[in-house]
Structures are given as structure tokens and as C-alpha cells.
Amino acid sequence: MAETREETLRRFFQEYAKASLEGDTDTIAAAYAPTYIETSPETFAAWKVDEHYRKALIERHAVMQQQLGLDRLDVDVLTVEEVAPLHYMVKARWKMTFTKARTGPATSIFDITYMVKMAGAPQILAYISHESEEAVLRRDGVI
Structure with a gap:
């Protein structure tokens, strides 16, 4: 039986989490549109997924692993809602x-x-992002 859209999205985010923990920049970059938007309560950015982006991913992975000791990264997909044909929140x-x-x-x-x-x-x-990642890491004593 074929996967449902929800199952496909759950698997997609599990693979994304694994790639993020392992520093697999190719898989992470492929998870995004060629240009995408990210925002939080304090920030807004439009990113172009190119070599500069991949370099930033490598640098972030080094900080998370070497300096902060990121040991585990889990994701739980809470909700999936189709908001337009082929588009899901x-x-x-x-x-x-x-x-x-x-x-x-x-x-x-x-x-x-x-x-x-x-x-x-x-x-x-x-x-x-519902909260600033930096604020969460500070609150939790990570940084």
C-alpha cells in the first residue's frame, strides 16, 4: 500500500533530523526549495540554497557538535494540514x-x-520558529 501524504511527511522530517545530526549537508539542502524563508519572533531571512548556504550548514554543524555536544535530535510531527493543492502546513x-x-x-x-x-x-x-532558537538555548542553559 502506498504511503499517505502524512506518512511521507513524517518520514521526510525523520530523515531531515538524521541528516541534521550527522551533518549531511546534501540531504539538508535538498530538503529546501532553491530559495526559502525562515522567521522567528526576532528574525526574518530569505535563504538561497547554494554553496554559501552549504558552508554555513557545515559551520553550524561544527558548533552544535563540537562546542555544544549535540548528541540527539528528535522530531515529532504534531499536525499535517493540506492548505492548497500540493501544499501542506x-x-x-x-x-x-x-x-x-x-x-x-x-x-x-x-x-x-x-x-x-x-x-x-x-x-x-x-x-x-515559534520561539527564538537562541532564546530557547539560553533558557535551557545550553549557551
Whole structure:
């Protein structure tokens, strides 16, 4: 039996989480549209997925792994809603576990809502972080 759209999106985000933990920049970059938008309560950015973007992913992975000791990254897809043909709003809860946090081992949990296009492989068009990632990491004693 074929996967449902919801099952496909759950698998997509599980693979994205695994790639993020492992620093697989090709898989991470392929998860996004060629240009996408990200926003949080404090920030807004439009990103072009190119070599500069891939370099930034490598640098971020090094900080998360080497400096903060990112040890585990889990994602739970909370809701999937079709908002237009081939377009889905996906709310996901991320859980990051760190071994080298400022206060010792720590876990941070935060929600992100994604707009994903499903014409072939899923592609993230935009995402809204419900909280500032930096604020969450500070609150939880990670940085």
C-alpha cells in the first residue's frame, strides 16, 4: 500500500533530523526549495540554497557538535494540514539533547511550523520558529 501524504511527511522530517545530526549537508539542502524563508519572533531571512548556504550548514554543524555536544535530535510531527493543492502546513516539535551545555547535559524543545510543497519529493518553502532558537538555548542553559 502506498504511503499517505502524512506518512511521507513524517518520514521526510525523520530523515531531515538524521541528516541534521550527522551533518549531511546534501540531504539538508535538498530538503529546501532553491530559495526559502525562515522567521522567528526576532528574525526574518530569505535563504538561497547554494554553496554559501552549504558552508554555513557545515559551520553550524561544527558548533552544535563540537562546542555544544549535540548528541540527539528528535522530531515529532504534531499536525499535517493540506492548505492548497500540493501544499501542506506541518507543525513539528524538535527535541535537542546536548552533552556540553553551559550548565551540563541539557535538553531543548521547540516548535516549528513548516510550509511544504509535495510535487515529487517534499520541499520546505518556509518555516516559522515559534520561539527564538537562541532564546530557547539560553533558557535551557545550553549557551
